[in-house]
Amino acid sequence: xxxxxxxxxxxxxxxxxxxxxxxxxxxxxxxxxxxxxxxxxxxxxxxxxxxxxxxxxxxxxxxxxxxxxxxxxxxxxxxxxxxxxxxxxxxxxxxxxxxxxxxxxxxxxxxxxxxxxxxxxxxxxxxxxxxxxxxxxxxxxxxxxxxxxxxxxxxxxxxxxxxxxxxxxxxxxxxxxxxxxxxxxxxxxxxxxxxxxxxxxxxxxxxxxxxxxxxxxxxxxxxxxxxxxxxxxxxxxxxxxxxxxxxxxxxxxxxxxxxxxxxxxxxxxxxxxxxxxxxxxxxxxxxxxxxxxxxxxxxxxxxxxxxxxxxxxxxxxxxxxxxxxxxxxxxxxxxxxxxxxxxxxxxxxxxxxxxxxxxxxxxxxxxxxxxxxxxxxxxxxxxxxx
Amino acid sequence: xxxxxxxxxxxxxxxxxxxxxxxxxxxxxxxxxxxxxxxxxxxxxxxxxxxxxxxxxxxxxxxxxxxxxxxxxxxxxxxxxxxxxxxxxxxxxxxxxxxxxxxxxxxxxxxxxxxxxxxxxxxxxxxxxxxxxxxxxxxxxxxxxxxxxxxxxxxxxxxxxxxxxxxxxxxxxxxxxxxxxxxxxxxxxxxxxxxxxxxxxxxxxxxxxxxxxxxxxxxxxxxxxxxxxxxxxxxxxxxxxxx
Numbered sequence: 024x025x026x027x028x029x030x031x032x033x034x035x036x037x038x039x040x041x042x043x044x045x046x047x048x049x050x051x052x053x054x055x056x057x058x059x060x061x062x063x064x065x066x067x068x069x070x071x072x073x074x075x076x077x078x079x080x081x082x083x084x085x086x087x088x089x090x091x092x093x094x095x096x097x098x099x100x101x102x103x104x105x106x107x108x109x110x111x112x113x114x115x116x117x118x119x120x121x122x123x124x125x126x127x128x129x130x131x132x133x134x135x136x137x138x139x140x141x142x143x144x145x146x147x148x149x150x151x152x153x154x155x156x157x158x159x160x161x162x163x164x165x166x167x168x169x170x171x172x173x174x175x176x177x178x179x180x181x182x183x184x185x186x187x188x189x190x191x192x193x194x195x196x197x198x199x200x201x202x203x204x205x206x207x208x209x210x211x212x213x214x215x216x217x218x219x220x221x222x223x224x225x226x227x228x229x230x231x232x233x234x235x236x237x238x239x240x241x242x243x244x245x246x247x248x249x250x251x252x253x254x255x256x257x258x259x260x261x262x263x264x265x266x267x268x269x270x271x272x273x274x275x276x277x278x279x280x281x282x283x284x285x286x287x288x289x290x291x292x293x294x295x296x297x298x299x300x301x302x303x304x305x306x307x308x309x310x311x312x313x314x315x316x317x318x319x320x321x322x323x324x325x326x327x328x329x330x331x332x333x334x335x336x337x338x339x340x341x342x343x344x345x346x347x348x349x350x351x352x353x354x355x356x357x358x359x360x361x362x363x364x365x366x367x368x369x370x371x372x373x374x375x376x377x378x379x380x381x382x383x384x385x386x387x388x389x390x391x392x393x394x395x396x397x398x399x400x401x402x403x404x405x406x407x408x409x
Numbered sequence: 410x411x412x413x414x415x416x417x418x419x420x421x422x423x424x425x426x427x428x429x430x431x432x433x434x435x436x437x438x439x440x441x442x443x444x445x446x447x448x449x450x451x452x453x454x455x456x457x458x459x460x461x462x463x464x465x466x467x468x469x470x471x472x473x474x475x476x477x478x479x480x481x482x483x484x485x486x487x488x489x490x491x492x493x494x495x496x497x498x499x500x501x502x503x504x505x506x507x508x509x510x511x512x513x514x515x516x517x518x519x520x521x522x523x524x525x526x527x528x529x530x531x532x533x534x535x536x537x538x539x540x541x542x543x544x545x546x547x548x549x550x551x552x553x554x555x556x557x558x559x560x561x562x563x564x565x566x567x568x569x570x571x572x573x574x575x576x577x578x579x580x581x582x583x584x585x586x587x588x589x590x591x592x593x594x595x596x597x598x599x600x601x602x603x604x605x606x607x608x609x610x611x612x613x614x615x616x617x618x619x620x621x622x623x624x625x626x627x628x629x630x631x632x633x634x635x636x637x638x639x640x641x642x643x644x645x646x647x648x649x650x651x652x
Contacts, residue, residue, distance in 0.1 A: 201461065214433060306475060
């Protein structure tokens, strides 16, 4: 905070207002300072903070002092913040509210939101460094720039007028759509708060809440896209929607699975199903959550997750371990195979071919030769010949 | 008896709140419908507005893309836009995987996706691609986003890439290739460590070795070859892409 200097808050000639935001509190490093409620203004040259109650109290810092900025997400009871890392104060800096500081950064806390836009604009200004092209001076002079020629220096009044023009322009530019969106988000936020409150009740009651109520709650969360505050999953599995979906998938995927040797990666399933639907597509999470229910619903397919994290859908009748035995035969016939070669021979995707060979290796049937030429699998002679 | 009464009271409170939520949900649905009738086109056509929309949702703790059954998806159509984009991204990555080992720059991905979508499709921005990719991760396919230089490399295979690998990708970004000497001088690594990391990239098909380069061997990353950007996806490659 020792980089700030007192200022009148009026823009210099050649300095333009970029964006402003009410309800900003300042931090010196991690510590709150008395500047707790102000309007933060970003110009092409400076970051200015003016106290909302006392307009005389106004401080500023040149943008050239900024090293870099970071975003700090909002938390429970905490506003979102922008952390601004600063160069040390220059020796000829004008007097300011703090003589010294043990921190080399400040934080801007957005109690009334607006941090997203502000961060974006601040990033832009720091990148573009417009202050280098438009040096401002204390003396008022006629602006030689042809574009701004019409705005002549006529003292303080001229500068105030310029500020006012900018403000009006900004106001016009905020489209109706954005305003409507903001209002909508306020309402959505209320829903989030309510869901947190209900989740707390559920946590406290632990067993007094009926399964029916839990399912209802989950489906409400699903409609709004709110993560389940209790389990932290995005609405988790177990809604009626996912049960229906699981049954549908069992129907749709039976034939494709049979055509592909009984196994498909979840990515392939996602593409297949959504291409077929054309409209009202499934989200990746919808698919995963539905597949998680396949087994418990006793459907003829199941979800399997390999060690690598690769997720597949298998027919219940499919036995990957048996397929491994035939894979071993294939590899033995050829002496050795890479996943690519095996995939081509058998007519599988490379991803699944690799998983089968890895499983065979895990079961002890194959050995690997890992070189820069690639990963090659050989029959495990240690096992067979001992 | 007192305790039982308190318990009962507790149940009633939750039921009340659920009923309240249900009512508010209906009201919200109406608000959203109204918003959609006025601004649905704005979302479809304007990538900038989509960014605003997504950012605002994130700020309040809402994920409009979590489910196709969510209000946002049903009424604003945002879901279909991103889920379909997901399919197109998967297809492009699968088609080009044999060329680049499963690594592709966001720029190239963007170009190829736009080509695939045709002239009359909605505009798609790089931000849109990133959001679609973030959603795809949950399918367990190894999709990942790696920051390099001023842009991103998109990983689409379940290969393990740790911080060492990422740092080398970032180093290689400027010229499209990297050498062991460069790694030693820029990152101050031992030769052994550099070689291990480079070998992993070679094995995964993400790097190619040029032993005939003047001086010392060069490790090229096909994902970063700018010459390949304009190359079309061949019919054979396209077959690889569609299940």
